Amino acid sequence: MVSISPLLSVRHLLALSLALNVSLMLSIILEKAKLEERVKGCPMKLEHTNISPFTGDGEITDNDETIINLDHGNPTMYEKYWQQMGDRTTVVISGWQFTSYFSDIKNLCWFLEPELAEEIIRLHRVVGNAITNGYHIVIGTGSSQLFQAALYALSSDATEPVSVVSAAPYYSSYPVITDCLKSGLYKWEGDARAFDKTGPYIELVTSPNNPDGFVRQSVVNRSGGILIHDFAYYWPQYTPITAPADYDLMLFTISKSSGHAGMRIGWALVKDEIVARKMVKYIEVNTIGVSKDSQLRASKVLRVISDGSGLAHRFEGETFFGFSHRDMELRWYLLREAVNKSEIFSLPDFTPEFCNYWSRVFEPLPAFAWLKCGDGIEDCETFLRGHKIWTRSGRYFGVSPSFVRISMLDRDPTFNLFVKRLSRIRSPE
Numbered sequence: 001m002v003s004i005s006p007l008l009s010v011r012h013l014l015a016l017s018l019a020l021n022v023s024l025m026l027s028i029i030l031e032k033a034k035l036e037e038r039v040k041g042c043p044m045k046l047e048h049t050n051i052s053p054f055t056g057d058g059e060i061t062d063n064d065e066t067i068i069n070l071d072h073g074n075p076t077m078y079e080k081y082w083q084q085m086g087d088r089t090t091v092v093i094s095g096w097q098f099t100s101y102f103s104d105i106k107n108l109c110w111f112l113e114p115e116l117a118e119e120i121i122r123l124h125r126v127v128g129n130a131i132t133n134g135y136h137i138v139i140g141t142g143s144s145q146l147f148q149a150a151l152y153a154l155s156s157d158a159t160e161p162v163s164v165v166s167a168a169p170y171y172s173s174y175p176v177i178t179d180c181l182k183s184g185l186y187k188w189e190g191d192a193r194a195f196d197k198t199g200p201y202i203e204l205v206t207s208p209n210n211p212d213g214f215v216r217q218s219v220v221n222r223s224g225g226i227l228i229h230d231f232a233y234y235w236p237q238y239t240p241i242t243a244p245a246d247y248d249l250m251l252f253t254i255s256k257s258s259g260h261a262g263m264r265i266g267w268a269l270v271k272d273e274i275v276a277r278k279m280v281k282y283i284e285v286n287t288i289g290v291s292k293d294s295q296l297r298a299s300k301v302l303r304v305i306s307d308g309s310g311l312a313h314r315f316e317g318e319t320f321f322g323f324s325h326r327d328m329e330l331r332w333y334l335l336r337e338a339v340n341k342s343e344i345f346s347l348p349d350f351t352p353e354f355c356n357y358w359s360r361v362f363e364p365l366p367a368f369a370w371l372k373c374g375d376g377i378e379d380c381e382t383f384l385r386g387h388k389i390w391t392r393s394g395r396y397f398g399v400s401p402s403f404v405r406i407s408m409l410d411r412d413p414t415f416n417l418f419v420k421r422l423s424r425i426r427s428p429e
């Protein structure tokens with residue numbers, strides 16, 4: 001074995017760590033300078049926001065009367081990119097095509113179109129956000145249906161209702177979906193951090209999290225627990241891709257990856273064959289498969305993203321992730337500027353991390369802003385409604401109403417109007 005002088009090696013390590021820290025800081029400073037430069041020449045600057053909330057052209061001054069609805073996470077900001085793509089994602093389906101219920105009877109998920117399966121695997125390989133080798137793909141009518149299929153699959157053999165938990169603030173639809181049918185198989189038990197029941201449980205781990213944008217790990221860590229990882233936002237426009245995820249049951253959706261929420265397409269990567277078969281059974285009973293028309297459209301969209309993303313670093317501006325990442329960066333910059341101006345709101349601070357996809361460090365740019373009202377405002381949703389800004393209260397996410405969730409994914413004109421109005425809001429007194 002080679003022996004190294006301990007003094008020398010410690011010194012070397014210190015020098016190396018210093019060099020790494022300096023280069024990390026430099027890359028963050030450089031990125032920030034680039035962003036500031038971009039904001040200077042950008043039509044979205046707060047002082048120059050003269051865009052109509054409906055069409056994106058014409059001049060209007062905000063008269064504080066227009067309702068700004070940012071309650072839902074409707075991903076309409078992506079329309080702009082897909083418009084620019086013109087016919088590259090156009091799909092023509094003749095009346096005689098796709099009349100059968102079946103897609104591939106040899107596949108465990110017999111209603112999954114083979115070309116969509118191919119594009120899902122390809123996209124995960126291009127982005128590096130999930131392992132697909134050794135997984136079964138189960139397609140669903142949105143990941144909302146797959147969530148229900150997973151609950152069924154993971155609880156159908158239980159002798160008592162399985163507890164379903166997620167750390168607060170959790171995605172507001174989880175309690176609603178879980179208890180909608182008052183199933184005898186599973187039951188919503190709320191905040192995973194406060195969960196102290198014995199018996200089987202399912203923990204939902206949403207990472208990055210909806211509503212607050214933080215990267216998450218499971219919190220219960222007890223035997224008898226099963227995890228569902230909801231990776232709706234584990235895409236490079238929102239968060240650094242730090243490693244390919246390889247958990248037992250992972251949910252993804254086209255709604256937040258490409259912005260095509262209206263297609264209603266989601267997919268699950270499932271390690272265990274029996275669990276995958278039960279999820280397929282649920283979807284068979286529920287909707288007898290998933291729209292083939294939508295699957296065909298989805299595969300075309302994913303193909304265009306992957307085709308472009310291979311060149312990401314040469315043609316950043318034209319790729320889907322290049323466009324959406326830059327837009328998100330700009331939006332977060334403008335939002336933080338507005339929050340600082342108003343002095344009564346605050347936002348979470350995120351730690352920058354190295355992203356394998358972009359080969360650089362950046363700070364998470366979540367799809368939602370998790371805004372806290374200060375100055376003694378207890379009900380932030382009602383307060384903002386008074387300013388005609390519609391948001392979703394923290395109480396739907398299992399926490400205090402002094403927080404609200406605000407969509408960052410609306411069209412430019414709505415977003416511009418929002419930051420402009422927010423920056424003018426002052427203390428109630």
Ligand SMILES: Cc1ncc(COP(=O)(O)O)c(C=O)c1O
Nearest residue numbers: 142143144171210232253255266
């Ligand atoms: C964390 C999370 N999971 C799942 C979904 C639902 O996605 P889909 O449109 O595929 O049903 C959403 C949508 O907002 C979400 O935020």
